[in-house]
Amino acid sequence: MPKAMCKKCKILYPLQILTNHIKTCSDVVVVEDGDESQDETLHEAQHVESEKKSNEQACCPICQEEMPLDILEVHASECGERSMDDENNNTTELSCMDNEVSDTAEFLYVDNDWKTHPDPKVAMALYRREILRLHETGKPLLMCMDLRTCAEEQERQLINFYKQRNVEWACPVKCQLEGDAAVGDGVTRHFFSTVLEKLKYGFSLNLGNTGVTCLFEGQPDHLVPSSSQFLIESDLFLVAGRMLGHSFLHGGPCLAGLSRAFVHVLLQGSQDTATLQLEDCPDVDIRETINLLSGQSPLNEDQSSKVLELCLSWDLPGPTVENRRWLYERLLSHAVLGRRVRQIKQLKRGLKDTFVWPLLTERKDVVFFPKESEDSCTPEMLLSHTSWPRESDDEDDEYSADIKERITGYLKHFIETASSKDLKNLMKFWVGWEQMEANMAVEIVKSDLPKSSTCFCVLRLPGHYNSFQSFTKDLMMCIGTCKYGFGHV
Template sequence: MRMILKVQHAAQDMECENEDNNKVKNNEQACCPICQEEMPFDILEVHASECGESPVDNDVNNTAEFSIMDNDVNNTAEFSIMDNDWKTHLDPKIAAFLYRKEILRLHETGKPLFMCMDIRSSPEEQDRQLINFYKQRNVEWACPVKCQLQGDVAVGDGVSRHFFSTVVEKLKYGFSLNLGNTGVTCLFEGEPDHLVPSSSQLLIESDLFVVAGRMLGHSFLHGGPCLAGLSRAFVHVLLQGSQDTATLQLEDCPDVDIRETINLLRGQSPLNEDEYSKVLELCLSWDLPGPTDENRRWLYERLLSHAVIGRRTRQIKQIKRGLKDTFVWPLLTERTDVVFFPKESEDLCTSEMLLSHISWATESDNEDDEYSADTKERITGYLRQFIETASAKDLKDLLKFWVRWDRMEANMAVEVVKSDLPKSSTCFCVLRLPGHYNDFQSFTNDLTICIGTCKFGFGHV
């Protein structure tokens, strides 16, 4: 896979700049785009420059990567007049939409980020270049993004959806990179709804959790999928919550051996010699006292807290950096009711949800229709039956085949056409089904084969 990133800054149109400046003059107070503090506009520009140059985390980096001083793309005056309806809207979903829309509007005149992916290259090469793309410094991630797939004729919004779907899928299930003598490199590990960042020092030293934060923020800005299934305790601390108030569960510890050792401290049963040795060894390795009858409960909580959160403080700081680079952080800190990291149950696609978003093929007076109303009714009936009986995985694969990511779009249409196999027009969210099927089984077999190819490109059966 080849990726080309072109980030250039162009001067704002003089007429738009004058219009924005006139608007700002009418406001006595303005809002800093980084720290979100209100202050007189006449000192905002100086403050924003210093704020943009200050460290995001003092012990992580000595420089920030917001590029606020570059007035060619990020005019400070534009940020000061940012629509703040997202702060007050009662519906958190609409608030997130308004914030995303406004951030993209402020950067719509910037030079787009151009991603060129060769899907004929090896998975390892694709993932390596994908990570390199998000390792770029001083990038305005809110600028328009344009994606192209080499080795595939597909163009348009469907390609962009494929790109963001791939990004989040790699974060959740791992990259095809051999780091640390593993076939797959996972940035997050653990059980569903208990995922936490890997404790691998190699990943931390490589700043791969900064990459993860940028990927998540970038996908969010463009309406893409979120990373579902993170530990609630980890999310609580990541979003500025106190480690002491995090509600930890034993399942949040991804290391099974450590989890079993910590679990020995639950209850009141006396520890035998072997159990005591295991607990003591773990305590000493983390600079904690050995177990006694008096400190047993306290020690259990301390060990679990360190296993889940304490070993991941640097990962938390890096993910924050990545989210701040994509301008998502103000939303997460101001609107704590916005669900940025959903649970697995909140990210499901059910048959009822999918059926409610579909615009079904209907009878038409158009003489050029390829099939009769009866044929359309039979084929769409097969599709409805398939959706009602499909597994959660098959439903998500169908969505990816249909629109190129597993998030439902508003107007998902179905057409019955003359074709050998099911196809889709992902930019327009149209699923095109052949009208030659006369039984549900043959329809299901072909559709299952087609949707199973979605991660390899567009209809490569």
């Protein structure tokens, strides 16, 4: 702690207790220079002061606990420090601060391994695990949705949940479906799957006089936030940032297909260094107008009028032969990024609220917003994560090995021939969301229709099927109900 010398006794004290010391300090006689007894006098004065401190009591300025003066200095230098040991007894203080988002800084004590681990996926897992560990004793968050109400009301409940203020989003989560008896991890996965689906494909709520409210618009791998002022003023992109960060913390799905230029700027990249593509502009009319400047052929009167009108609306000069290429780049940059500055700020605030922002700024190699191709579910991936039924000598086994082999053969053939959308629906029906789990298993049971235990990642298939067509028909019917909850066919 910073120290200063008492002008009376010439002894160093921490600044926090120097004021109290001066009130009780007595004058010490200082001998003139050259006196042989100067050192001895000072030593005696210090000894007297030490005895006085051992007998006197004072309060710690930090914790207000009363104790002898002789141990107060040592105590005050350590009082209030916060320590948190991990498995390797190696901790570091990480600033969770974004100057563009908030003027206040939040500090976390997190494991430093995520910063240095060479594998980005492992680094993400380490960071997620440590953040959850730090908040595991916090008050659980209750996510509740009533399946007996209409889709609009269910979505309104989700949005209201993420609009709450002063919430520790890394605390444990408890999810409850009103009107459904399902409980456990499968219900939690269902919530996060529903949240990310609404983010990507839109809400049924009629916000801003639209049939479907889409927070992100455009074509796959070129999605950008909507430019709707109503959505911005409603802080729905703050809600979107919290949804994305909350899903990440609990290992849920992510938002795939965003424009690479938009992701670059969102993660603190410069707008001047973003690589823009014409497809990043979601408005087809504006895109066609900007594209008129991409060639070298002269513009006719109608084309010049369209370009000039767009330029004037965005405070840019009209087109000329000299500024044609420059104007093309400026118009495209404003159409994709310039109109979405407030959306970017809200998304950053939401990611910061969920403690995800330090990971994104420290590890530029992590893929938080993957491309569509990187987020696709392939047959090879699904088959490699599946544990198939084994032969058993148990006499109580419901089906023979031949029947098990036939049914599992149907499932393998279905996985190999199904579309990416059907495979994701199968994943949701199987485990609760479209993320691969390590312990996915298949069982052959006596039942009328396919069922699943999402908490334990077990897919239970009936053994009565004798044709692939009947098996596929029932399976498609079942996996198509995953968005409506559990047990509804």
